[in-house]
Amino acid sequence: MEPRADIAVVGLAVMGQNLILNMNDHGFTVVAYNRTTSKVDDFLNNEAKGTNVLGAHSLPEMVALLKKPRRVMLMVKAGAAVDEFIESLLGVLEPGDIIIDGGNSLFEDTIRRVKHVESKGLLYIGTGVSGGEEGARRGPSIMPGGSPAAWPHVKPIFQAISAKVGENVPCCDWVGEGGAGHYVKMTHNGIEYGDMQLICEAYHIMKDGLGMTPDEMSAAFAEWNKGELESYLIEITRDILAKKDDDGAPLVDKILDTAGQKGTGKWTVISSQEFGIPITLIAEAVFSRCVSAMKDARVEAAKVFKSSNPKFAGDRAQWVNDIRKALYASKMISYTQGYMLMRAAAKQYGWNLNYGGIALMWRGGCIIRSVFLGDIKKAFDKNPGLTNLLLDPFFKREIKSCTRSWRKVVSTAIKKGIPVPAFSTALAFFDGIRSERLPANLLQAQRDYFGAHTYERLDKPRGEFFHTNWTGTGGRVASSTYTV
Numbered sequence: 001m002e003p004r005a006d007i008a009v010v011g012l013a014v015m016g017q018n019l020i021l022n023m024n025d026h027g028f029t030v031v032a033y034n035r036t037t038s039k040v041d042d043f044l045n046n047e048a049k050g051t052n053v054l055g056a057h058s059l060p061e062m063v064a065l066l067k068k069p070r071r072v073m074l075m076v077k078a079g080a081a082v083d084e085f086i087e088s089l090l091g092v093l094e095p096g097d098i099i100i101d102g103g104n105s106l107f108e109d110t111i112r113r114v115k116h117v118e119s120k121g122l123l124y125i126g127t128g129v130s131g132g133e134e135g136a137r138r139g140p141s142i143m144p145g146g147s148p149a150a151w152p153h154v155k156p157i158f159q160a161i162s163a164k165v166g167e168n169v170p171c172c173d174w175v176g177e178g179g180a181g182h183y184v185k186m187t188h189n190g191i192e193y194g195d196m197q198l199i200c201e202a203y204h205i206m207k208d209g210l211g212m213t214p215d216e217m218s219a220a221f222a223e224w225n226k227g228e229l230e231s232y233l234i235e236i237t238r239d240i241l242a243k244k245d246d247d248g249a250p251l252v253d254k255i256l257d258t259a260g261q262k263g264t265g266k267w268t269v270i271s272s273q274e275f276g277i278p279i280t281l282i283a284e285a286v287f288s289r290c291v292s293a294m295k296d297a298r299v300e301a302a303k304v305f306k307s308s309n310p311k312f313a314g315d316r317a318q319w320v321n322d323i324r325k326a327l328y329a330s331k332m333i334s335y336t337q338g339y340m341l342m343r344a345a346a347k348q349y350g351w352n353l354n355y356g357g358i359a360l361m362w363r364g365g366c367i368i369r370s371v372f373l374g375d376i377k378k379a380f381d382k383n384p385g386l387t388n389l390l391l392d393p394f395f396k397r398e399i400k401s402c403t404r405s406w407r408k409v410v411s412t413a414i415k416k417g418i419p420v421p422a423f424s425t426a427l428a429f430f431d432g433i434r435s436e437r438l439p440a441n442l443l444q445a446q447r448d449y450f451g452a453h454t455y456e457r458l459d460k461p462r463g464e465f466f467h468t469n470w471t472g473t474g475g476r477v478a479s480s481t482y483t484v
């Protein structure tokens with residue numbers, strides 16, 4: 001068999017099929033393989049009919065069709081299926097060949113797999129692919145990490161099929177070693193949870209606080225999509241709110257209010273806890289989905305704690321403007337937190353992340369794509385060492401211009417009993433991060449009181465630890481571990 005394929009894609013579900021067709025459009029010869037091999041024929045006889053896509057019914061057949069170094073991309077369910085395929089591939093590939101995992105794998109699994117595959121003399125890439133079905137077909141955002149030596153061999157394919165922004169700039173670049181690509185993709189998904197929750201809170205206030213109809217709200221989102229909030233998620237929200245069911249009534253009103261989740265938001269929050277980075281907005285977005293899933297408990301409690309009149313007094317157009325600003329300010333906080341998280345992970349794992357480059361990769365193709373990410377890119381281009389996005393002159397100005405409206409919206413929603421966990425945690429973070437003094441002096445005193453955990457003093461250099469015998473009955477021995 002003549003080795004004439006540029007790459008193999010394993011896994012013919014929605015993502016695999018669409019990526020193959022996208023690669024084919026860009027002139028690459030792809031060989032398709034799937035565990036259930038009947039799906040290979042199905043694909044070749046339907047979606048891939050008339051293309052140059054080749055099919056294989058076994059891994060040896062697939063490998064024989066590939067040019068060297070062989071490139072095999074897995075688009076299978078994350079977890080055990082990836083490990084099983086890696087083991088099978090190690091049996092048929094050769095040193096120098098490249099295994100790519102394009103699924104939503106946990107970054108820690110990717111770190112382990114890179115080491116394992118490299119120990120066998122092969123190269124490994126773990127890459128985030130974002131944009132769902134449409135992205136995979138027309139141009140996704142691609143976030144590759146793993147063995148750096150593999151990148152030059154994969155770059156032409158990935159950059160050709162990725163989304164483009166501006167003057168044909170690909171939304172795909174090398175992210176870093178080990179699990180960096182999957183970490184950045186995980187953070188992207190966490191931020192996506194946050195963005196969606198913020199939009200839902202804006203919708204909730206407009207619906208219950210302002211009494212707006214779905215059509216009126218759709219018009220507001222259409223307006224917002226012309227300004228600083230212009231983004232894919234605002235755009236689809238506009239369209240969702242305008243969509244009618246078969247009977248002509250708004251479809252959104254008929255959808256059960258319980259949200260599902262697949263785990264990447266939860267993983268982001270777990271990782272943030274490991275590093276001590278307060279990604280409070282993403283955490284609230286994950287928990288909000290959990291609260292929404294407790295439908296029966298909510299129905300039960302709603303009978304006991306009846307809500308009072310949630311209507312906001314005042315001018316509706318003014319409120320819509322205030323809500324827009326509250327959403328914008330909260331979004332700035334969410335991305336500030338997300339970037340703090342990536343910086344902490346990079347430090348821990350020794351990744352040299354290009355933060356502006358990440359904003360560019362997210363600028364097109366993916367679910368969180370937005371104009372806003374262009375501003376983030378500019379901020380990191382100006383100052384690659386920026387540790388707090390809010391301190392960039394543009395974002396400083398922007399958030400200052402929103403704070404009045406933001407406080408007004410959050411406080412009124414709280415008074416009226418409309419839950420706004422993401423708007424309000426964002427505001428609490430903002431007030432926390434801009435406080436020179438927080439009440440943690442008292443907290444340290446409490447810890448020293450009951451556990452002799454020691455404290456540092458304002459009037460002494462950092463790193464000197466003190467213990468007080470608070471009750472007069474304690475000993476002089478302090479705890480030997482001190483973690484700020």
Ligand code: NBP
Pocket residue numbers: 010011012013014015016034035036039075076077078080081084085102103104105129130131132133
């Ligand atoms: P799925 O996540 O639904 O996976 C289906 C594929 O996995 C099929 O090819 C199936 O083979 C294979 N598979 C399964 Br299931 N268990 C297997 C096993 N034990 N061994 C070997 N193969 C196995 O596909 P998808 O929705 O296209 O997503 C692919 C990857 O991309 C996932 O990691 C997903 O999280 C990620 N992703 C998805 C989206 C999206 O919008 N769907 C977006 C971004 C990333 P079979 O046909 O023989 O059952």
